[in-house]
Amino acid sequence: MAINIVLEKPAEYGGTDYDGLWKKMIHELFEEFILFFIPSLSEEIDFSVKPEFLQQELFREVIDDRRGKSIADQIVKVYLKDGKEKWILVHIEVQGNEDPDFAKRMFRYYYRIYDKFNKDIVTIALITDTSTSYRPDTYHYSFHGTSLTYTYNMFKFTDFKESELMESANPFAIAILAAQYANQTRNNDEKRYRFKYKLFKMILQKAHYPSNEQRMYIASLLYFIDYLLQIPVELSKKLRDEIMQTKEGKQMVYIDKENLPLSWAELEVIFRKEGEEKGEKKGIKKGREQERKSVAQTMLEEGMSVELVAKCVTLSIDEVKKIAEEM
Known part of the structure; x- marks a missing residue:
């Protein structure tokens, strides 16, 4: 099929x-x-x-x-x-x-x-x-x-009714919620921030899948919501602080972050950076840089734009263009 x-x-x-x-x-x-x-x-x-x-x-x-x-x-x-x-x-x-x-x-x-x-x-x-x-x-x-x-x-x-989508365990229920919220908040950053916080917390609360599924569900949904419901930098920082104060946010830091796709969502990027600030060795950082390049190549192969790939994997546009030229 x-x-x-x-x-x-x-x-x-x-x-x-x-x-x-x-x-x-x-x-x-x-x-x-x-x-x-x-x-x-x-x-x-x-x-x-x-x-x-x-x-x-x-x-x-x-x-x-x-x-x-x-x-x-x-x-x-x-x-x-x-x-x-x-x-x-x-x-x-x-x-x-x-x-x-x-x-x-x-x-x-x-x-x-x-x-x-x-x-x-x-x-x-x-x-x-x-x-x-x-x-x-x-x-x-x-x-x-x-x-x-x-x-x-x-x-x-x-x-689709909001209440029924919120009760569903399927990740596409949350994706549809995010699409509904995006339509409702096109000109209201504060309202979009509140919806984004609500969805992020909902994802973490529903994170009870087996570990492999959990990593994919979380990474895919956070990535999707992060870029669909874009908010100004100051509100993004506020969102980070609010999420990290919750029980779910604190647990998220320890959910096998080594194996989550790098930089596919705002929270995962934050967790990775905080880990580096706590003293990760240079060799590990170098390995992660190589992994970012590998992820960038995969995303380019999927047909995503150079600009989006650069933003997602925290590489410069020139670096991503170079990867594309070498493919």
């Missing part, structure tokens, strides 16, 4: 690599993604077989009507427990304005992928805008007796 991830970046998110945020989290927590949105499908997929994210070049062969746009899209192949190969088309729609051609475009993606690969396809559309009336879940065509109706799974973020 394969998953095709289509992400469109809206102008209103400014410097935030919104495409990259969703792409990265779905890539890292793919099983949880399917479990949250289509649990019945999750039961059929054999997750012991690692999902295969197909290359950008392959997707461009199929989706050729977005030339000139920044494409963070992928097709991901997975297999069912009965051994059959299936394909899933996952379309993440993040443009801020209503698109009257969205459903038609979804159908076009569907038939191009089906025509090229001849595989069964499950389509999932995630709509993140704030309109309650915009619900593009069906494409219908009719002309003199010839008609076609294409429907697909459409999930509207405004449909």
Whole structure:
């Protein structure tokens, strides 16, 4: 089975690599993604077989009507427990304005992928805008007796209730909460700070997964929220101080920080720096610098921008450009 991830970046998110945020989290927590949105499908997929994210070049062969746009899209192949190969088309729609051609475009993606690969396809559309009336879940065509109706799974973020999202243990519940809060706080830094603190603390309180899952959940969510809900430097410092005063924040410092992905979220960066200030040896620091470069290379290979990679791994833009040139 394969998953095709289509992400469109809206102008209103400014410097935030919104495409990259969703792409990265779905890539890292793919099983949880399917479990949250289509649990019945999750039961059929054999997750012991690692999902295969197909290359950008392959997707461009199929989706050729977005030339000139920044494409963070992928097709991901997975297999069912009965051994059959299936394909899933996952379309993440993040443009801020209503698109009257969205459903038609979804159908076009569907038939191009089906025509090229001849595989069964499950389509999932995630709509993140704030309109309650915009619900593009069906494409219908009719002309003199010839008609076609294409429907697909459409999930509207405004449909999810805050209370239910807060109770869920799935990381994508928190991701949707963060997206809702981002829409509510575009021009209110103080309110965004309070929401960000609330989400950070919620993540740490829910950190009861097995250690490997815990590291991935925490790193992915903190990274996602940190860059989706950006706040001024002074509020970021205040957030750090507030979190570190909580029981969960103090425990976070000791949650196997050696194995957490470096600099993927503000808190992890803080914990790492505090550890260095307490006297880590130069050899360890050198090793961590090399690890940052390794993480940067991986992020570049995933198609993320040089600027975002530099910010995430605390390397200069020139250093990241050099890594890109050597790839």
